[in-house]
Amino acid sequence: MYFYKKIRMSGKTTIYDIAKKLNITAATVSRALNNNTKISEATRKLVMETASQMNYKQNKLALALKSGKSNNIGVIVPRIDSNFFATVIRGIEEELHPHGYHVIICQTRDDKNLEIENIDALLNAQVDGILMSISNVSNEQNESFNRILKKNVPLIFFDRKANIDGVSTVTINDFQGAYDATTHLIAQGCKRIAHLSNNRLIEIFRDRYLGYKQAIIDSGLEFDESIVIETISKVEEGRKITKKLLELDNPPDAIFSSSDFTALGAIQEINAQGFKIPQDICVAGFANEPFTKFMELSITSVDQSPLEMGRMAANVFLEQVGGNNGNIKIEKKVVLNPKLLIRESSSKFQLQKII
Amino acid sequence: MYFYKKIRMSGKTTIYDIAKKLNITAATVSRALNNNTKISEATRKLVMETASQMNYKQNKLALALKSGKSNNIGVIVPRIDSNFFATVIRGIEEELHPHGYHVIICQTRDDKNLEIENIDALLNAQVDGILMSISNVSNEQNESFNRILKKNVPLIFFDRKANIDGVSTVTINDFQGAYDATTHLIAQGCKRIAHLSNNRLIEIFRDRYLGYKQAIIDSGLEFDESIVIETISKVEEGRKITKKLLELDNPPDAIFSSSDFTALGAIQEINAQGFKIPQDICVAGFANEPFTKFMELSITSVDQSPLEMGRMAANVFLEQVGGNNGNIKIEKKVVLNPKLLIRESSSKFQLQKII
DNA sequence: CTGTTAGCGCATTCAT
DNA sequence: ATGAATGCGCTAACAG
Numbered sequence: 001m002y003f004y005k006k007i008r009m010s011g012k013t014t015i016y017d018i019a020k021k022l023n024i025t026a027a028t029v030s031r032a033l034n035n036n037t038k039i040s041e042a043t044r045k046l047v048m049e050t051a052s053q054m055n056y057k058q059n060k061l062a063l064a065l066k067s068g069k070s071n072n073i074g075v076i077v078p079r080i081d082s083n084f085f086a087t088v089i090r091g092i093e094e095e096l097h098p099h100g101y102h103v104i105i106c107q108t109r110d111d112k113n114l115e116i117e118n119i120d121a122l123l124n125a126q127v128d129g130i131l132m133s134i135s136n137v138s139n140e141q142n143e144s145f146n147r148i149l150k151k152n153v154p155l156i157f158f159d160r161k162a163n164i165d166g167v168s169t170v171t172i173n174d175f176q177g178a179y180d181a182t183t184h185l186i187a188q189g190c191k192r193i194a195h196l197s198n199n200r201l202i203e204i205f206r207d208r209y210l211g212y213k214q215a216i217i218d219s220g221l222e223f224d225e226s227i228v229i230e231t232i233s234k235v236e237e238g239r240k241i242t243k244k245l246l247e248l249d250n251p252p253d254a255i256f257s258s259s260d261f262t263a264l265g266a267i268q269e270i271n272a273q274g275f276k277i278p279q280d281i282c283v284a285g286f287a288n289e290p291f292t293k294f295m296e297l298s299i300t301s302v303d304q305s306p307l308e309m310g311r312m313a314a315n316v317f318l319e320q321v322g323g324n325n326g327n328i329k330i331e332k333k334v335v336l337n338p339k340l341l342i343r344e345s346s347s348k349f350q351l352q353k354i355i
Numbered sequence: 356m357y358f359y360k361k362i363r364m365s366g367k368t369t370i371y372d373i374a375k376k377l378n379i380t381a382a383t384v385s386r387a388l389n390n391n392t393k394i395s396e397a398t399r400k401l402v403m404e405t406a407s408q409m410n411y412k413q414n415k416l417a418l419a420l421k422s423g424k425s426n427n428i429g430v431i432v433p434r435i436d437s438n439f440f441a442t443v444i445r446g447i448e449e450e451l452h453p454h455g456y457h458v459i460i461c462q463t464r465d466d467k468n469l470e471i472e473n474i475d476a477l478l479n480a481q482v483d484g485i486l487m488s489i490s491n492v493s494n495e496q497n498e499s500f501n502r503i504l505k506k507n508v509p510l511i512f513f514d515r516k517a518n519i520d521g522v523s524t525v526t527i528n529d530f531q532g533a534y535d536a537t538t539h540l541i542a543q544g545c546k547r548i549a550h551l552s553n554n555r556l557i558e559i560f561r562d563r564y565l566g567y568k569q570a571i572i573d574s575g576l577e578f579d580e581s582i583v584i585e586t587i588s589k590v591e592e593g594r595k596i597t598k599k600l601l602e603l604d605n606p607p608d609a610i611f612s613s614s615d616f617t618a619l620g621a622i623q624e625i626n627a628q629g630f631k632i633p634q635d636i637c638v639a640g641f642a643n644e645p646f647t648k649f650m651e652l653s654i655t656s657v658d659q660s661p662l663e664m665g666r667m668a669a670n671v672f673l674e675q676v677g678g679n680n681g682n683i684k685i686e687k688k689v690v691l692n693p694k695l696l697i698r699e700s701s702s703k704f705q706l707q708k709i710i
Numbered sequence: 711c712t713g714t715t716a717g718c719g720c721a722t723t724c725a726t
Numbered sequence: 727a728t729g730a731a732t733g734c735g736c737t738a739a740c741a742g
Contacts, residue, residue: 012506012735014734014735014736015735015736015737016735016736024712024713025712025713025714026735026736026737027712027713027714027715027736027737027738028711028712028713030735030736030737030738031711031712031737034737036737036738037711038711038712039711039712040711040712043711043712057475057478057479058479058735058736059420059479059481059734059735059736060479060480060481061416061419061420061425061480061481061734061735061736062420062718062734062735062736062737063735063736063737064416064718064736065414065416065417065420065718065719065720065734065735065736066717066718066735066736066737066738067718067736067737068718070416071480072427072459072480079445080435080441080444080445080448081438081441081442081444081445081662082441083436083438083441086435086436086437086438086441087436089435089436089460090434090435090436090462093435093460093461093462094462097461097462100476102459102461102476102477102480103459103460104427104457104458104459104460105444105448105458105460106448106452106457107445107448107449107452120412121455121457122457123412124412124413124414124415125415125416125426125427125457126414126415126416151367235649264649271651290645290646291645291646291649291650294590294619294646294649294650295646295649295650295651296626296650296651296652297651307436367719369718369719369720370719370720370721371719371720379728379729380728380729380730381719381720381721381729382720382721382722382728382729382730382731383727383728383729385719385720385721385722386721386722386727386728389721391721391722392727393727393728394727394728395727395728398727398728413719413720414718414719414720416718416719416720417718417719417720417721417734418719418720418721419720419734420718420719420720420733420734420735420736421719421720421721421722421733421734422720422721422734423734
């Protein structure tokens, strides 16, 4: 007994401790602490005082178990050390913090199994919602998504989404962003625009490709699939592919890349070969990575407003749990507008204001 | 009653549900699930099967309340949308994930009150540890830190630390990094090296300043406090200050900046004024931000190995909870070595390999 | 206005 | 090898 007491003393104080001290019951203490209905102002004050005096802190874990609300939400991204995702997460955290939610982050590193594992772990941890950017597409994942929905846990996709019934999404209009960028390159007088693409099983990359293609077609230029190259988002890959493109009999006079990193590689290679940017070849990227505006030759890119995307995703979640006075399913599709940032790498005529 | 049952059915299945189905008791189910001591292989298998069949998932919340271990750790940083902190967090997550820990992220945005608030919230959420990079120094915060320690919650500082008894830290040797960078500039023949500093109440910035100063003194050059300028880590600030430095009667022939962003500003201003880098003026930054190596004129910087810092911080935490067979306090001070990356912005003689 | 009771889901001690 | 009972800390329904 003494030992038991000793342990308790050295640990945290509970409502029972303060109840005992005041010769009242734990329920009363709880009520006083929560400003609950009718309670004598006297005891309320007394409880409050001794509570702070005993340095009482509510154990959120017990509350969570009791209420079924953990006040944690899970965020799953391919990687956190990417400016885009980190900024989205910043938006999510800043929006959810005032509402008392904690943000648990998980990385998949584009590993399908890790994604599934993370979903299950979050579910077991009883998160109140899952906000994620998917990394792959497969049937196994769909099972995971269904498991989430079956538990009535709000699921929200941002950026990289899957099309699933009953799931809200927050994305940007990648098609439009690519369309705008390509149209801009055409307006610069470019007639043969190559496209550095990425895994088109992922919707955002497919949409960027389609936007590019549509812009070419709409302008009456010839669409040439042979100068659309699928690669991964690495500077070195951009260089390699651009090297090959420049060796063609009919090399491109512009490059639209679905990634800023490959766009940078392209620029490096173009410079290395002695061509002038933007006079000989124009370049535009996608994502507005910080370095694109820092370069001496700043790089035209498409901004995805990741901060706003994170905020929106958080708000959609809040809406979903807020109006959840039953089993009402809210399915909301938010599409943010991309912003084309025209910079030096594609400004043949006049340098527009660098943003 | 019926209603009650209905609810339970639509929700998650517990060990009670599967116990009922098998006409055994919940305790047995629990034992079977946990590979606990002696249990009939028959029932073990039976339980396992019906468990997966009924789609049972352990409620980590209940386990947490029972065991006193939430399996969550809190990470507090000034901001997450910074390459450095995001990468540290990546390291932490990757190291802790295999051990079943979840990472809760909190941002302070350098707000002292937010920092305190976050600490309390994490404590109330019963996190098993707190890994943080402090944003300010004040007595109020010390109270918070003590609250953490009093609860026997492992506290680990990374990068921006406070000197508190019983707290482990993981840092880089900022003094050495600055010393190396400055020494390198001196080796390039620079004789008047300015320093763009930052709030020196924060230890890392003070150490960088001291390392710079010591290198100057050790080399026999004259130390001139008037070309040490304290500012904030913004490109624009770097430009402004550099402009003033260049207007001096006796302008510097090199700039060592405690931030890559102000270093970039310096470079922009130097270029704008028609000086040549590195011939006329050498520049070195600190942090190895991604853009420093992407620039056409790559920027010399000091790498802080944030990934390793995160991993180390996580490992120190694991060590702390692992050997915690009592109230043993482990205080570990890990100091990582900075790596000077010599690039074009300071290579007068020979361009070393760009890393 | 306050005390009693019960349950959130789990693991564990003590019986058997 | 299994059952019964208990507690982790809290809130809420139901008395009184």
